[in-house]
Amino acid sequence: MTAEPEIVLEARNITKRFPGVVANENVSLKLHRGEVLALLGENGAGKTTLMNILYGLYHQDSGEVLIRGEPVRISSPSESIKRGIGMVHQHFMLVPVFTVAENIILGAETGNGPFLDLKVARQRIRELSRQYHLDVDPDAYVKDLSVGQQQRVEIIKALYRNADILILDEPTAVLTPQETEELFAIIRSLTARGASVIFISHKLKEALAIADRIMVLRRGRVVGETTPREATERSLAEMMVGRSVMLEVEKGEAHPGAPVLTLENVTVLDDRGQQVVNGVSLEVHAGEILGIAGVQGNGQTELVEAITGLRPVHSGRVRINGRDVTNASPRRISETGCAHVPEDRQEDGLVLTYTVADNLVLNTYYTPPFAHGIVRDDRAILDHANRLIERYDVRTPGALTLVSALSGGNKQKVIIARELSREVRLLIAAQPTRGIDVGSIEFIHQQIIAERDRGAAVLLVSAELDEIMALSDRIAVMYHGRIVATLPAASATREELGLLMAGAQPVNAASELATDGHEPVNVQRRGV
Amino acid sequence: MQITDTLARPSAARIPWVTIGVWGGLAILVLVAYLRAPQATTAVLTSTIRQSTPIILGALAGIMCERSGVINIGIEGMMLISAFLGFLFNVWTGDLLLATMGALLVGAAVGAFHAVMSITLKVDQIIAGTVINILAVGLTGYFYQQGLTTRGKLAPVSIPVLADIPIIGPVFFSNPPITYASLILIVVIHVILFRTAWGLRTRAVGEHPAAADTVGIAVNRVRYINVIIGGMLAGLAGGFLTLESVGSFERNMTNGRGFVSLAVMIFGKWTPFGAWGGSLLFGFANALQSQIQFLKNQLPPWLAWIGDLPPQFIGMLPYVLTIAVLAGFVGRARPPAAIGKVYEKE
Ligand SMILES: Nc1ncnc2c1ncn2[C@@H]1O[C@H](COP(=O)(O)OP(=O)(O)O)[C@@H](O)[C@H]1O
Ligand SMILES: [Mg+2]
Numbered sequence: 001m002t003a004e005p006e007i008v009l010e011a012r013n014i015t016k017r018f019p020g021v022v023a024n025e026n027v028s029l030k031l032h033r034g035e036v037l038a039l040l041g042e043n044g045a046g047k048t049t050l051m052n053i054l055y056g057l058y059h060q061d062s063g064e065v066l067i068r069g070e071p072v073r074i075s076s077p078s079e080s081i082k083r084g085i086g087m088v089h090q091h092f093m094l095v096p097v098f099t100v101a102e103n104i105i106l107g108a109e110t111g112n113g114p115f116l117d118l119k120v121a122r123q124r125i126r127e128l129s130r131q132y133h134l135d136v137d138p139d140a141y142v143k144d145l146s147v148g149q150q151q152r153v154e155i156i157k158a159l160y161r162n163a164d165i166l167i168l169d170e171p172t173a174v175l176t177p178q179e180t181e182e183l184f185a186i187i188r189s190l191t192a193r194g195a196s197v198i199f200i201s202h203k204l205k206e207a208l209a210i211a212d213r214i215m216v217l218r219r220g221r222v223v224g225e226t227t228p229r230e231a232t233e234r235s236l237a238e239m240m241v242g243r244s245v246m247l248e249v250e251k252g253e254a255h256p257g258a259p260v261l262t263l264e265n266v267t268v269l270d271d272r273g274q275q276v277v278n279g280v281s282l283e284v285h286a287g288e289i290l291g292i293a294g295v296q297g298n299g300q301t302e303l304v305e306a307i308t309g310l311r312p313v314h315s316g317r318v319r320i321n322g323r324d325v326t327n328a329s330p331r332r333i334s335e336t337g338c339a340h341v342p343e344d345r346q347e348d349g350l351v352l353t354y355t356v357a358d359n360l361v362l363n364t365y366y367t368p369p370f371a372h373g374i375v376r377d378d379r380a381i382l383d384h385a386n387r388l389i390e391r392y393d394v395r396t397p398g399a400l401t402l403v404s405a406l407s408g409g410n411k412q413k414v415i416i417a418r419e420l421s422r423e424v425r426l427l428i429a430a431q432p433t434r435g436i437d438v439g440s441i442e443f444i445h446q447q448i449i450a451e452r453d454r455g456a457a458v459l460l461v462s463a464e465l466d467e468i469m470a471l472s473d474r475i476a477v478m479y480h481g482r483i484v485a486t487l488p489a490a491s492a493t494r495e496e497l498g499l500l501m502a503g504a505q506p507v508n509a510a511s512e513l514a515t516d517g518h519e520p521v522n523v524q525r526r527g528v
Numbered sequence: 529m530q531i532t533d534t535l536a537r538p539s540a541a542r543i544p545w546v547t548i549g550v551w552g553g554l555a556i557l558v559l560v561a562y563l564r565a566p567q568a569t570t571a572v573l574t575s576t577i578r579q580s581t582p583i584i585l586g587a588l589a590g591i592m593c594e595r596s597g598v599i600n601i602g603i604e605g606m607m608l609i610s611a612f613l614g615f616l617f618n619v620w621t622g623d624l625l626l627a628t629m630g631a632l633l634v635g636a637a638v639g640a641f642h643a644v645m646s647i648t649l650k651v652d653q654i655i656a657g658t659v660i661n662i663l664a665v666g667l668t669g670y671f672y673q674q675g676l677t678t679r680g681k682l683a684p685v686s687i688p689v690l691a692d693i694p695i696i697g698p699v700f701f702s703n704p705p706i707t708y709a710s711l712i713l714i715v716v717i718h719v720i721l722f723r724t725a726w727g728l729r730t731r732a733v734g735e736h737p738a739a740a741d742t743v744g745i746a747v748n749r750v751r752y753i754n755v756i757i758g759g760m761l762a763g764l765a766g767g768f769l770t771l772e773s774v775g776s777f778e779r780n781m782t783n784g785r786g787f788v789s790l791a792v793m794i795f796g797k798w799t800p801f802g803a804w805g806g807s808l809l810f811g812f813a814n815a816l817q818s819q820i821q822f823l824k825n826q827l828p829p830w831l832a833w834i835g836d837l838p839p840q841f842i843g844m845l846p847y848v849l850t851i852a853v854l855a856g857f858v859g860r861a862r863p864p865a866a867i868g869k870v871y872e873k874e
Contacts, residue, residue, distance in 0.1 A: 057742065057873060078744025093739035095732050096865075106732050107743030109725035116725055157743070 005032040007069065008196050009054065009085070009165050014063035016049055023049040024060070025220045031165065036187060036197045038211035040204070042240055043408065043435050046220040047200045048090055051167050055087045056080040067165075078107075086158025087167040090200075092150050096143035100136050101125060104157045121160075128159050132189055147174040147296065148182075155186065166190060167198045172206055176295050177465065177498035184210050202240070204233045216240055241438045249442075251449045254473040257286035260426050260457035261307070266316035267481075268299070268306040275314065277303045278481035284426070289448065289458040291472030291489065293465060295501050299481035300461045301343055304430045307459075308340045309333045310348075320426055334363055337425035341415055341432050343461070345408075349415045352404040356396050357385035359403045360418045384421075392417040393443065409440030416447055427451050430461040445471060465497060479503050562695055568823065572815045573699045578773065580804075580811030581710045582607065582782075585765035586789025587796065587803035588710075588717050589635075589758040593642075595721060595798060596754035597734035597866040599653040602642055602660030603762045604786025610634045610766030612668040615777040618678045618770070628682070628706070628767050635763015636756050643755040647748050650870045661786075669779050681775035682706060706768045713761070718800040730754055734864035737871040747871045762786070784847070791850050797861045809853060813846035 056074040111117035268277035305311035309330035342348035385399035593600035614631030721727040796802025
């Protein structure tokens with residue numbers, strides 16, 4: 001038997017509790033030199049917690065950590081950095097108002113005495129960028145960089161500290177398929193030089209593509225270990241969720257009707273006054289789902305806010321069912337039968353300090369039967385809540401529980417229940433399943449399709465390409481505030497969409513023709 | 529949803545034409561005034577520097593705290609306690625240098641108290657600061673005895689040759705020690721914040737403590753040290769009042785200067801030189817106000833009406849000016865992103 005590569009990092013029986021949850025229970029893990037270990041698990045499975053323990057940000061309640069065979073107590077990140085561990089966090093740890101170089105040297109400053117010397121640092125950063133093809137300008141401000149670039153800064157930050165054990169926590173969540181490929185190339189060049197990588201994800205395809213070994217975590221426990229050769233997407237999904245799951249969304253054919261939402265040359269400004277939606281025109285018809293694909297930050301957020309009245313429309317027209325609702329109040333827009341599932345459920349979707357019942361009437365509390373004049377009817381509100389909790393399978397101790405106590409998936413179900421509990425003619429769903437469990441995702445997808453089949457027009461915005469492809473009847477790709485192409489979902493491929501999302505021109509003119517059989521054919525080609 | 533203005537550093541790349549214009553204009557104005565009334569002009573300018581000294585020291589105190597993410601509205605109280613105890617040290621020891629050290633130490637202690645409350649005990653930082661302000665008024669008022677006498681106050685030291693330059697000499701080069709110290713500290717703190725590793729860490733901790741933590745920086749330690757340094761600066765401001773400016777203690781003698789310091793800190797966008805500009809403005813308004821009351825009878829006829837205003841109105845001038853300036857400028861200032869938030873890891 002040939003000797004196995006050295007074990008560079010080992011965790012033994014790690015247990016970590018938070019008030020009310022066991023985030024890690026008896027978790028053990030081994031990482032060999034030069035390998036990529038993928039850690040798979042749903043949101044809340046405990047992946048980040050485990051990594052934070054290895055990195056010294058959290059401390060385990062029990063269990064031990066060994067680095068290169070030596071038991072260590074990692075009491076702080078400075079300890080783990082010293083021992084060659086680097087971590088790219090799920091939410092980047094960069095100071096937006098600092099430059100790239102300042103962020104990279106922070107905590108590992110070089111200079112003469114107490115004074116900073118950025119020259120040496122810039123030099124090293126340039127070398128590292130060249131060596132690993134991590135292209136960034138050391139003097140750019142981080143706030144001006146794209147997420148992909150910020151991620152490169154994070155990787156350089158770890159390499160700058162000579163890390164040879166690299167933890168990447170959900171690194172692909174914010175990337176286009178092409179950027180993901182680039183990241184994989186970087187990971188491969190790192191392991192080729194002897195570095196070891198822990199790659200965290202909840203995307204099965206990625207784990208299969210990049211890993212040497214795959215470990216699956218569920219509810220804080222290791223439920224299995226496998227290799228890409230032995231595993232399939234289905235087997236991994238079942239391990240992750242603990243039961244068999246539908247990977248495909250079942251949906252029948254669309255029967256599109258008249259246009260419900262019409263946008264004509266809409267432009268929108270962001271908070272800094274920059275035009276981030278540049279003349280978008282589109283139509284969403286009754287009985288169809290139009291998906292907007294695009295990398296986050298290409299104007300989708302602002303577009304949705306403008307349609308729903310949360311942000312001024314700078315120019316252009318928004319019509320719902322033929323009525324002009326440009327710059328109308330959110331309530332007026334809501335009363336046209338427009339349901340809105342906002343992108344940020346904590347900030348915009350719910351009042352976290354209110355009960356589930358009150359959250360369920362946020363859009364109707366002022367109308368009978370919930371209000372008589374200025375007096376609210378608690379009885380009616382409670383009955384309504386209990387009905388919806390039952391119908392939408394919201395897991396909550398009760399209708400009078402504070403909504404902040406629910407899990408992400410159940411919070412989202414509360415929003416869906418509220419928005420769909422009235423007659424809906426237009427459903428606008430932004431990132432409807434971001435960060436929630438597979439069970440809730442299935443349920444929400446079914447609800448969206450049911451709305452479509454009931455004859456509502458659905459505008460779906462999602463950064464998850466798989467979700468867009470699974471649900472949409474037509475797909476519009478948004479790039480730099482423009483719709484660069486609209487394709488029928490049936491014939492769109494990942495590669496094509498990925499290229500369009502990255503700003504490439506549509507290659508094949510035929511692929512642009514929306515052939516879903518109704519007039520007018522919505523073909524757009526912009527940004528020439 | 530935040531306005532990402534250039535808070536983190538004074539814009540170095542672009543030539544600050546506006547600043548050059550404003551200061552150039554002021555210089556010309558001063559020259560004209562000097563040619564017409566040399567004595568009054570010199571007096572106003574000297575007084576401007578003196579009046580601005582406690583303000584800039586207080587603002588520097590605020591900058592150190594807030595750049596590291598801790599709100600400090602207790603500067604007023606820190607000044608008052610240090611002024612009081614500094615004065616008592618002077619009474620007991622008769623040594624002004626020791627008394628100044630004492631004021632610094634008292635400031636450090638009150639700073640440490642603020643740090644314990646707002647960092648370790650996680651008391652709301654506005655409340656912690658308010659507690660200090662209320663305690664300061666109460667304690668100093670209670671223990672204050674009238675009739676204590678001291679052996680003098682810190683005297684001006686003229687720097688040879690430089691002190692003989694017209695206008696600039698008397699204004700900048702024949703000041704008492706704490707005033708010199710405050711001018712030097714503006715530069716020192718600017719360099720610390722923007723040119724040293726410590727400054728980079730301080731600003732990182734104030735902007736994004738989790739980022740600092742993940743690269744091995746002990747967030748709370750950095751905050752503690754900065755808040756204590758801030759306390760020392762406020763202590764020096766207090767020492768200025770009793771040991772250099774007035775020479776004795778009076779009840780509530782800070783008279784809102786700590787709050788003006790905060791206003792000036794915001795006006796200066798949390799930068800030492802910006803804050804200095806604000807302090808000078810306030811000092812100038814104060815100087816003008818006292819000169820007007822002094823020169824009442826010599827005003828030219830078209831300004832004679834000023835002499836007839838009740839003195840309270842003229843006394844309001846510096847504060848009204850502060851409010852006006854703040855109302856005009858503050859809209860665009862962005863505080864450090866993590867300000868006022870306790871950093872908790874788990
Ligand atoms: N700082 C914390 N305080 C309390 N609970 C936490 C904390 N961090 C994580 N948890 C909980 O621990 C569980 C695991 O979370 P996490 O490790 O972030 O999962 P993952 O990264 O796999 O999505 C979740 O139930 C989460 O709510
Ligand atoms: Mg996570």
